[in-house]
Amino acid sequence: KNGGIEKGLKAVLDENARVAKFGFTATELERAKQNFGSDVERRLKEKDKTSSQTLAMEYMYDFVGDETSMGIDSYARFVKAELPGITLEEVNALPKTLLTKENRAVIVMAPEKEKATLPTQAQLLAWIDYTPENLTAYVDEVVSKSLLTSLPKSGKxxxxxxxxxxxxxxxxxxxxxxxxxxxxxxxxxxxxxxxxxxxxxxxxxxxxxxxxxxxxxxxxxxxxxxxxxxxxxxxxxxxxxxxxxxxxxxxxxxxxxxxxxxxxxxxxxxxxxxxxxxxxxxxxxxxxxxxxxxxxxxxxxxxxxxxxxxxxxxxxxxxxxxxxxxxxxxxxxxxxxxxxxxxxxxxxxxxxxxxxxxxxxxxxxxxxxxxxGSLPSQKKKEAYTDLHIRPLEGQVSKSVFRGIEQKASAQFIYSGALPYTPENAINLTAIKEILNIKLVEEIREKESGVYFIGASASAFKLPEPRYTLAISYGTSPGRVEELATKTLDLLEHLKITGPSQTDVDKFKMESKRQLELQLKDNQYWMNHLVTSHQYGQSPQEILQQMKRIDQVSKESVQSLAKKVLGSNCVKAFLLPESKQ
Missing domain, CATH: 3.30.830.10 (Metalloenzyme, LuxS/M16 peptidase-like)
Structure with a gap:
């Protein structure tokens, strides 16, 4: 907005000056200590559950940076010993040395269309050279009341x-x-x-x-x-x-x-x-x-x-x-x-x-x-409401011309009715993953023509059993149509000849490995329990997932591909304005 850059910049400088002049409060420091200590304590409790990726990143920083990998046990002991001793005087001395006029840079980012209205370098230097006036110390309102002052009678x-x-x-x-x-x-x-x-x-x-x-x-x-x-x-x-x-x-x-x-x-x-x-x-x-x-x-x-x-x-x-x-x-x-x-x-x-x-x-x-159990209750139930919002049917093509950067994006989205069954769900996932394999091999590696490419898919039961399957990629404007043809040919090939046994085996092996990890993940179980309940399905169905993966075959994937890669398809392209 007009004047917003100057106003925002001076607001930041006001707060910097306030901290440098008056410092933080004792209660602010105490909360910062509590939050920091709580975070370290939690990491310590989870030390035997730390992922390999987290450990690998820690060791990488140890080798490429100036940090030493202490391990969470040593680090927690260090924090426990040193954190209480950090004083307010020590903390409040830092802003005076860190927030100076000699060590700051101002970077303004704005849309290209606003370029003519942006401040000049001279204006920016003048704005940051001003001295805040009439500053008062920050008053930290300490909260001592209870979250709930009263509670209705407990349920049973x-x-x-x-x-x-x-x-x-x-x-x-x-x-x-x-x-x-x-x-x-x-x-x-x-x-x-x-x-x-x-x-x-x-x-x-x-x-x-x-x-x-x-x-x-x-x-x-x-x-x-x-x-x-x-x-x-x-x-x-x-x-x-x-x-x-x-x-x-x-x-x-x-x-x-x-x-x-x-x-x-x-x-x-x-x-x-x-x-x-x-x-x-x-x-x-x-x-x-x-x-x-x-x-x-x-x-x-x-x-x-x-x-x-x-x-x-x-x-x-x-x-x-x-x-x-x-x-x-x-x-x-x-x-x-x-x-x-x-x-x-x-x-x-x-x-x-x-x-x-x-x-x-x-x-x-x-x-x-x-x-x-003490929450108010009306002893009535509400059902899922279907607003009858559905995609446009048939072959739909849309081109959007926006931006000046010479980049293009494309999406092909297939959708339609599909019975919601465990077999359909796992085979739709197989189609998605096999397409990801082929799209990378054929379009990204052989053609070397995309910034990114991938497939996504979902099957759902509400408001009615349906599916979506989408392929998206980014490329240069000059190759968007050529790669669209090659991508659609790849989809057609999957329908006509089916996947290779090698790709099916890759999918099954990776899916089993992922399932083993997911079955030890709290969020995966949460998603499964909620979805099963919403869809009126038994939560025990998850125990059959390994068997469902084993049942995926070349024939089952091809059969479903013929159904889902059908006539309902939205082809959408994002192109620079110069191509309109």
Missing amino acids: ITAEKPLPEINATELTLSNGVKVVLKPTDFKNDEILFTGYSFGGTALYDDFNTARFTNNLVSQGGVADFSSTQLRKYLTGKVVNVSTFINETAEGLSGSFAPKDAETAFQLMHARLTLPRKDEAVIQGFLTNLKDEFEQNQATPNPQNVFRDTLTAVMGGYHPRRMPVKPSDVDKINVQKAYQIYRERFANASDFTYFFVGNFKVEELKPLLEKYL
């Missing part, structure tokens, strides 16, 4: 169902909440959780307000805590709790360390029942949001325009798939947003929660009863 566990095949337990609480617990030892200091209910923004005609509801309400914090106060309150704790409201569902997700379990549950309860409204924060959020969309509209990023075009086409130009305009922000009804938020989380009985990680079921039960 009314049913318990073991799921021994996957080492899990399903609980039902007295307010109707369902909970699936899967304890693991994959990580020592990690518990993941997700809770969801069908509903989402699809239930509201005022889509413009509904789609921004979660982000808007989340800005204000919870209960009596602003977002800043909440961050301070969580100092030294490993707790992450976020709400979501997407098109078809609403819920909570996040993670926490076992030692911080009660804080995490308190924050879950507060997020669901005590959204905080802060008018100043809301107006700031709306102003920044509109500025962002105005900037995108004034100086559109070619890749963003290309993405928006594909989203619109794949959504059949439905209003809910069209790009956001700056004027849409003006139509957001703040009061309605808070109403939507409260409605989406008003009925606990419609929610199912999943917990995966290092915990004991018996230790988690009292927290479930106290913080989830």
Whole structure:
């Protein structure tokens, strides 16, 4: 915006000068110590779960840099011994030597179209040469209150169902909440959780307000805590709790360390029942949001325009798939947003929660009863809402001419109806991975004509059983059509002759190796449990995955390729404006 560069630069210089003059506060330093110490403590707890890649990177820096690889045990002992001794005087002495006029550089980055309005070197030097005036010391508001001042009566566990095949337990609480617990030892200091209910923004005609509801309400914090106060309150704790409201569902997700379990549950309860409204924060959020969309509209990023075009086409130009305009922000009804938020989380009985990680079921039960069992309940269920948003059918070709850089991108997206079965899902994955092998061999290596190339695919059951299969690549504008022909020929070859046995074997070997790793990953189990529940499938199906991989054959891949590489295809190209 006009004057924004000067204003922003001077705001940074003001804060630098404030720190140099007054220093940090004792409470700020204490929080920094707590966060740093907590991070090191967590790394120490996970030392026997550290990935090979992390260790390799540490050793690499040891050889190519000036750092010495101490190992986490020695490092943790060092931090424990030295961190408490760091004084406020030592910390506050640093800004005076680090923030000087002799060691700074100013770099301004802006869109090419704004080049004529950018400040000159002389203007920049004049701006940074000014001396901040009337500075006052920062006052750190220390948070001492509790997250929840009162709590409704705890609920009770009314049913318990073991799921021994996957080492899990399903609980039902007295307010109707369902909970699936899967304890693991994959990580020592990690518990993941997700809770969801069908509903989402699809239930509201005022889509413009509904789609921004979660982000808007989340800005204000919870209960009596602003977002800043909440961050301070969580100092030294490993707790992450976020709400979501997407098109078809609403819920909570996040993670926490076992030692911080009660804080995490308190924050879950507060997020669901005590959204905080802060008018100043809301107006700031709306102003920044509109500025962002105005900037995108004034100086559109070619890749963003290309993405928006594909989203619109794949959504059949439905209003809910069209790009956001700056004027849409003006139509957001703040009061309605808070109403939507409260409605989406008003009925606990419609929610199912999943917990995966290092915990004991018996230790988690009292927290479930106290913080989830006490949530308000209306004892009714909402179903998945189908808005009937589908891609355009048939052969669709779109060319987007944006930007001046001599680069081009292409995407071919196949989609259509496909029964959602384990066999179809694994064979679709096989098609994707085999295509990745061939695309790299034939297009990237033999033709040497792409910056990147790859395939992606997904099969889903809701709102109806369908699939998408996409191939994308980046190249020079002069080769985009030539490589499009070669890529489409490669797809046709897969349909007509099928894959080679060598490529099928590569897929099966790599998939088995990946599955072995995934079955020891908390996030993989979380994704599987949630998706299985949403699709009404048995979570035990995961135990058949190795057998499904073994059943993939040349014939099964070719058979599905003939179905999915069909007549419904969007061919989209991003080209520089000079090619129009």
